[in-house]
Amino acid sequence: MGEGDRAIDFAIDHVIAEKHGGETAEHNLCLSCYWCNSYKGSDLSSVDWTAGGQIVPLFNPRQQIWSEHFRLDGAHIQPLTATGRVTVYLLRLNAEERLDERELLLALGDYPCSLATG
Numbered sequence: 001m002g003e004g005d006r007a008i009d010f011a012i013d014h015v016i017a018e019k020h021g022g023e024t025a026e027h028n029l030c031l032s033c034y035w036c037n038s039y040k041g042s043d044l045s046s047v048d049w050t051a052g053g054q055i056v057p058l059f060n061p062r063q064q065i066w067s068e069h070f071r072l073d074g075a076h077i078q079p080l081t082a083t084g085r086v087t088v089y090l091l092r093l094n095a096e097e098r099l100d101e102r103e104l105l106l107a108l109g110d111y112p113c114s115l116a117t118g
Contacts, residue, residue: 009034015060017042030061035098036091046086059087072112075102 013032016022019042032040040058048056059069069084070077077093079085088094105111 011037013037013040015062016044020044027062033098033101035095036093039091043090046090048082048086050085051082054082056082056086058090059083075099075106 010031011034013030013036014022014024015028015030018024022028043058045055045057048054059066064083069079069081069087071080072078076099077088079088092098102111
């Protein structure tokens with residue numbers, strides 16, 4: 001399936017924003033849905049309120065393994081680590097609209113992507 005065949009469009013995101021010295025190179029780029037990309041902005045971390053307000057880095061899809069930080073429960077993304085918690089929180093991964101989109105993708109057989117959960 002090509003990019004044009006997708007039910008939802010993706011944006012190219014800098015894992016580490018250019019303003020923080022991140023390069024526009026393959027090792028620092030990933031696909032992101034429009035909403036996740038807009039919520040992340042140039043952030044590199046967030047506050048984990050369940051762990052006493054610690055600053056925790058966001059999930060880095062170029063350096064970390066998705067299944068070590070998240071678990072898929074239907075359309076709901078369950079965080080497994082502090083990194084997972086702050087990423088789910090900051091990117092609003094379980095907002096009602098994202099859950100609706102994931103339900104649609106699940107129904108179309110287009111979710112999860114085999115690369116995303118590996």
